[in-house]
Amino acid sequence: MIDSKELDPKFKYEVAAEMGGTNITRCFACGTCTAGCPVREIDDKYNPRKIIRMVLLGMREKVLKSDFIWLCSTCYTCYDRCPQDVQLTAIMTALKNIAAREGHIHPSFKEQARLVSTFGRLYEVEDFDNKKREKLGLPPIQKTFDDLTKLAKASLPKKVIQ
Numbered sequence: 001m002i003d004s005k006e007l008d009p010k011f012k013y014e015v016a017a018e019m020g021g022t023n024i025t026r027c028f029a030c031g032t033c034t035a036g037c038p039v040r041e042i043d044d045k046y047n048p049r050k051i052i053r054m055v056l057l058g059m060r061e062k063v064l065k066s067d068f069i070w071l072c073s074t075c076y077t078c079y080d081r082c083p084q085d086v087q088l089t090a091i092m093t094a095l096k097n098i099a100a101r102e103g104h105i106h107p108s109f110k111e112q113a114r115l116v117s118t119f120g121r122l123y124e125v126e127d128f129d130n131k132k133r134e135k136l137g138l139p140p141i142q143k144t145f146d147d148l149t150k151l152a153k154a155s156l157p158k159k160v161i162q
């Protein structure tokens with residue numbers, strides 16, 4: 001059910017003004033993106049054509065607060081196959097950027113940002129890991145990469161890494 005009072009007719013222009021969002025109004029809903037999407041194959045809740053429709057209809061709050069915009073794996077299959085050059089992968093990134101600015105960030109992405117800003121990588125190396133490597137005659141793994149943690153702290157918004 002769509003409540004017309006909740007629609008924002010300017011949302012598509014907002015997305016079009018975002019980097020990567022320029023071609024959103026070219027979509028003619030052919031469904032090629034959904035048919036070839038590998039994420040859709042494993043989770044039928046994810047439907048790139050529907051996401052574009054929701055944006056074009058102005059369902060701003062629903063789109064920006066949804067988990068599904070964070071499911072795109074940026075594989076670029078839809079980007080290559082779209083007959084209208086909508087550049088859907090870039091649109092998904094544009095939607096994530098708008099959502100993140102408004103504080104709607106999926107917890108898994110927040111955790112990834114925290115790990116990169118703390119350790120400079122996406123997982124924490126424990127003493128256990130290096131002891132195991134020592135037993136195998138392997139050199140220890142560096143626990144943190146200071147240049148990368150500094151870069152992450154300087155470039156990621158505070159609300160993302162807190």
Ligand code: SF4
Nearest residue numbers: 027029030031033082
């Ligand atoms: S393939 Fe392109 S034109 Fe077709 S539904 Fe997807 S985004 Fe729209």
Ligand code: SF4
Nearest residue numbers: 037072073075076078
């Ligand atoms: S880029 Fe995202 S939306 Fe497009 S096919 Fe890959 S996972 Fe699906």
